[in-house]
Structure formats: structure tokens, C-alpha cells
Amino acid sequence: MLALGQDEIAKYPFLADAGQYLKEQGFTLEQFGTDPDLAPLIEKAYNRIHAACEGDPQSYKSDIIENQVSNTAALPREVFSFLLSIVLLKLTGIPTLAKRFALSEAMRAESYLEKDLKNISNGSNELPIRIIEDLFSITIKKHDDFFVMPISDYIKHSVYFHEREWKLINRHVENGQVFLTPHQTVRLVRKELGTYITSKILTGKKPSMIPGFEKFVNNLLSYSKKFSVSVVSTGEYPPCIKHAIEVLEKGENLPHSGRFMLATFLLSKGQSVDQIAPLFKNAPDYNERVTIYQLNHLAGTSGSGTQYSCPSCEKLRTQSLCFAIPECDNIITPLQFGKRTK
Secondary structure (H helix, E strand, O other): OOOOOHHHHHHOHHHOOHHHHHHHHOOOHHHHHHOOOOOHHHHHHHHHHHHHHOOOHHHOOOOEEOOEEOOOOHHHHHHHHHHHHHHHHHHHOOHHHHHHHHHHHHHHHHHHHHHHHHOOOOOOOOHHHHHHHHHHOOOOEEEOOEEEEEHHHHHHHHOOOOOHHHOHHHOEEEOOEEEEOHHHHHHOOHHHHHHHHHHHHHOOOOOOOOOOOHHHHHHHHHHHHHHOOOOOOOOOOOHHHHHHHHHHHOOOOOOHHHHHHHHHHHHHOOOOHHHHHHHHOOOOOOOHHHHHHHHHHHHOOOOOOOOOOOOOHHHHHHOOOOOOOHHHOOOOOHHHOOOOOO
């Protein structure tokens, strides 16, 4: 277990042993539901979840100011709000909420990690480097204004990215080491950081309902209906499109290139923006306003007025989005699926 100072516990609460921290502070979960002085922390936790699920983490009033907890009393408030958020999510039992919360917390931690990486000196082995090394098994060192890691580590963790900039050929490489900025370094592990936080939520033991928590759990259950998805029939869809829809239905993160493929395919099939938008509700980073804007842009109803085309099968293969089956019959675009065999 990493040794954490006060600021580090507040910034990276998922690294702390939740049960041990509560015990050390002399509190039980039951106290938060019955003690009037502690009850506001449950509401703070609820707001933290709600802000994360709305895709607006800035609306959560954090007690961390300029990378430090604002005062001594702020530390337990910040940590307790995270721990109580996990309890509420466990009691609610909605994986979509847990995954959206985990992604938001991963992005919050990412911003702190980036700032902390910028502040370390060459040769030091400070906390942000140890977090990346211990959690994700990446060997990383500071080199001037950059961070370097072995090619093998980079390839292992960049496999989640399909954008051109993350291809090894487009990276600065010397002596078997890949050079990355602090931002690129932490961005590389965002998905895995989100997975780590999600596992903290989903694998923990679900407590019995705690007096004083009921109202917030019921509110979250009602709120979660916002993210229900009407399943689109995929009977005649090619496997790449089926796979994309399945990823979204499970509440997992579909890469930008996959979302582009799915949206342009469905638009080409005559579906409207209003019909397509609900498919993305389960995405951990879903933002309704941004989704509608992007779909209208792809449909050509905003911006330049150009309607974008569905990528070719060759393009999808380079982005690891192709799941060809014999029925694909050497088609050159997903839009041809089913036509040749007919």
C-alpha cells in the first residue's frame, strides 16, 4: 500500500483503505445516517455522484484548492464524500452509475497526476510515478520535460487508443524508450484508472441499507432511469456495428472512432439524430448536449452542412474496429453488409 500524505489521500482517495480510514477517524457508516453533524456528508457524496453522471464534475464543490486541501477540516470531508459515494453506489446497484462515476473520478485524478508529474524533478521517485508504476506496472522515468517508458509498456497500454497520434510510429522514440508529456503520460492510463476505481466499487461487499441513506439511494434509482437504453434491433447489422452497440449497452467506453463509425452508419441507414442519441446514454462520459451537437454535425444539419460517410472496412481494420465474419464476404464498407449475399 502506498504511503499517502493528507493532500494525496484527498486527491487519490481510491488508494486508501476505506474501512481502515473510517476506523482511524473513529466513525461508522451508521453514524453518517443518524448524526445531524455528519448527515450533510451523505448529500455531498450524492452531489459528487450526480455531477459525475451528468458529465459536469466541475459542479461538485471540491475542498481541494490549487492542488491542496483547503484546510484541516476539508481533508475528511473530501475523503468521506468519496467513500460515501461508493456506499451509495453499492446500495443502488446500478453499474451504469458506477462506471460513469469511476470515469469522472479517473479524470479528476488524472488532472492531479498531471500537475504532480510536472512538479517532480529528474531522478526522483515521487508519488505520481509510484502510482503509475504500482497500479499499472509501467516503468517510467523523468527525462528533462518529458517522461519515458519502454516501448513494450507503451504498446501494452496504448492498445486502447485508435487515434493516429497514439500509433508508435507517431511518437518520439530513442533507445527503446517512448517520450511523453505529463498530459500524455496520465492520459495513457485513464481507462485503466477508471477500471481500477470501478473494481473498488463493484467488488466491495454490498452493505445492508443504512438508516439515513434511503432517500439518496431512492433518488439515484429514479435518476438512473435517465440512462435506460432502448435496444436497437441488430438483425441485419454487420458485426462491427453489433459490437459497438453491445459495448454501449454494457456501459463501457466506446472509442471516438467507434462512435463515429456507429453514428455515420445509422445516419446512412436513415435513422434520425433523435433516434441515435439514446444509444450513447450508457457511455461513461455521456453528455446529452455534446452528443446531440456531434450527431447534428455528422448528419450535416449544423456546421459546414457536410454529411459524413461511414468509414471503409479497411479503415476500421486499422482502428481495430473490424470483427469480420464469413457473411461479410469481402465487402468494402459496413453499408454493403447483407447486400452481396442477397
